[in-house]
Amino acid sequence: MNQIRRFEDLSYDEFAEKWSNTPFVLTRAIQPWPVTKQWTIDELLLKYPEVEFRAEAVDWPFSTYCQYMRNSQDESPLYLFDRRFAEKMGLKVGKGEDTAYWRPDCFGPDLFELLGDERPAHRWLIIGPERSGSTFHKDPNGTSAWNAVIQGAKYWIMFPPSVDVPGVYVSRDNSEVTSPLSIPEWLLEFHAEARQLPECVEGICRAGEILHVPSGWWHLVVNLEDGIALTQNFVPKAHLGEVLSFLRDRADQVTGFKREVSDPYRLFAERLERQYPDLLQEAQEELERKNGRKKRTWDLAIGHGEDEGESTSRGGGGGGFTFGFGAGSDDEDEIP
Numbered sequence: 001m002n003q004i005r006r007f008e009d010l011s012y013d014e015f016a017e018k019w020s021n022t023p024f025v026l027t028r029a030i031q032p033w034p035v036t037k038q039w040t041i042d043e044l045l046l047k048y049p050e051v052e053f054r055a056e057a058v059d060w061p062f063s064t065y066c067q068y069m070r071n072s073q074d075e076s077p078l079y080l081f082d083r084r085f086a087e088k089m090g091l092k093v094g095k096g097e098d099t100a101y102w103r104p105d106c107f108g109p110d111l112f113e114l115l116g117d118e119r120p121a122h123r124w125l126i127i128g129p130e131r132s133g134s135t136f137h138k139d140p141n142g143t144s145a146w147n148a149v150i151q152g153a154k155y156w157i158m159f160p161p162s163v164d165v166p167g168v169y170v171s172r173d174n175s176e177v178t179s180p181l182s183i184p185e186w187l188l189e190f191h192a193e194a195r196q197l198p199e200c201v202e203g204i205c206r207a208g209e210i211l212h213v214p215s216g217w218w219h220l221v222v223n224l225e226d227g228i229a230l231t232q233n234f235v236p237k238a239h240l241g242e243v244l245s246f247l248r249d250r251a252d253q254v255t256g257f258k259r260e261v262s263d264p265y266r267l268f269a270e271r272l273e274r275q276y277p278d279l280l281q282e283a284q285e286e287l288e289r290k291n292g293r294k295k296r297t298w299d300l301a302i303g304h305g306e307d308e309g310e311s312t313s314r315g316g317g318g319g320g321f322t323f324g325f326g327a328g329s330d331d332e333d334e335i336p
């Protein structure tokens, strides 16, 4: 079994040079956050009993959710997952005076900050009882994420982007996980088999620790105790290419933007062009290279020459070979 790596902390240079594609836990990165010392479920109940938070399909006052959580015997308990918590609780986020928490330095600049108010939903307060959690998924829009445990402990099991995770059925265009199994169902049926795969990594992230989810990685998460977490999705320089290709080539799968934002790819490319033209150019060149390689793979696969027009996805009988960069989110089928 491969354990998720653990470090006390990493510098941004170490992250950028070595670890942006690897899940890891930092054990000493969030101790200075005020919320790490202040927040417990009891404390939040005292301070915010009336504040309504989103728990799946319902908005409940926190006191109602706590009552549910403490009495529930549900196999898959309702999970509190709220992206407007900072506004609702009157919290300041980011470095400065009287703030609740901030982005750890290790992950470096978040390129989606260039979008300002037009960035997609990116931060969530997560609260749930033992057994609650998240079934297998990849995070939205090719983003990376961090997940900080404030109270409790979470078990994580993760796989690299190109792995076919046992018991996880993805639609042909990779757009959705079809009929996901509940966490207990997946654990009972597939956990033992999945843990044998060499690519599998697993581990526990405890209170006061923060975990890195690299762009495109599969993950399932279970709370081992009642707990509180904060999570944020971000775009590190190292994964700009994935995010741009997601926004451009999977526009129908892009999520979290306000309705007014009609062309997220263009918006992001324009902001990058203004602030970091070199980064944009580098990322676009990387996409072109990948595109070229995938096109050659495709041409070889179907026995056509270079002048074959681009197609989107192979029709019947082809075993689900998808064409176009972004489709596989990996380099597995590249030709050197």
Ligand SMILES: O=C(O)CCC(=O)C(=O)O
Pocket: 124, 126, 133, 134, 139, 145, 147, 154, 219, 221, 222, 229, 231
């Ligand atoms: O349940 C959790 O803490 C994991 C959350 C997660 O993976 C997500 O928000 O994308």
Ligand SMILES: [Fe+2]
Pocket: 134, 137, 138, 139, 145, 213, 219
């Ligand atoms: Fe996630």
